[in-house]
Amino acid sequence: MVALVTGSTWGLGLAIVQALCQGFKWDVYLSAWDVQRGAVVVEDLQREGLKPRLLQLDITDLANILAAWQHFMKEYGGMDVLINNTRIAPRSNCDPASFGSQLLPLHDLHIPPLRRSGSALSVLQSLSVNQLSLGFPPSCV
Helix, strand or coil, X not given: CEEEECCCCCHHHHHHHHHHHHHCCCEEEEEECCHHHHHHHHHHHHHCCCCCEEEECCCCCHHHHHHXXXXXXXXXXXXXXXXXXXXXXXXXXXXXXXXXXXXXXXHHHCHHHHHHHCCCEEEEEECCCEEEECCCCCCCC
């Protein structure tokens, strides 16, 4: 099993990475747009006996998102868990269009590898919106 947690260099995202590494024998990817910051966090977790992997990921860069998708397809044939932990929230009335260009492309581009795994789980975590789906595009609940 393989999991990717975005926004995972601090706060809730970091706690999720720690919990996944402690509770499962999965390949857990901590993502960071700032690879130096991500490397420091991974080193800290390794000192705790955990084994996260680092993935440079800038969710505002479509080419970077596609490279991440290709990595998971090549290395694992897909992805089992995507936890999209973000500070982006809808601006009004839970309109998915108001999430902005950063959020939906990341989630939507990971749907094909999620579906391929057969038992995929996708979690969209935001400060003001929480949504759980099983391999389907995000929608407000």
